[in-house]
Amino acid sequence: MFELIRRARHGAKAVLCAFDLLELDGVDLRRLPLEQRKDRLARLLHQPPDGIALNAHYDGDGAKVFREACKLGCEGIVSKRRGSHYRSGRSTAWLKVKNPQAPAVRREAEEDWGR
Numbered sequence: 001m002f003e004l005i006r007r008a009r010h011g012a013k014a015v016l017c018a019f020d021l022l023e024l025d026g027v028d029l030r031r032l033p034l035e036q037r038k039d040r041l042a043r044l045l046h047q048p049p050d051g052i053a054l055n056a057h058y059d060g061d062g063a064k065v066f067r068e069a070c071k072l073g074c075e076g077i078v079s080k081r082r083g084s085h086y087r088s089g090r091s092t093a094w095l096k097v098k099n100p101q102a103p104a105v106r107r108e109a110e111e112d113w114g115r
Helices: 002-013 034-044 062-071 103-113
Strands: 016-018 052-054 076-080 094-098
Touching (some): 062 076
């Protein structure tokens, strides 16, 4: 799928940002704590191939991380509770905060306004 996206729309500019590892070699990792999944992902991508990047993880003051992400023009941040297990859908262990000035967020707001 990733190769199709790269070729069809954006060429070499598309990058897959890996931020969690849910399965490895047929083993379901979703019940492992977040830190263990991220550690396995980091080991797996210690030398990532072109077009794949390990998404940065920051510990500390979430408000400060969010401000810096906004300055960089990022869409936002996702804060995850330490030790959390993966579950699909909404979770009280994860909080997504969007940058209202990011182009994708503004475009999304404009589309919602038009409904």
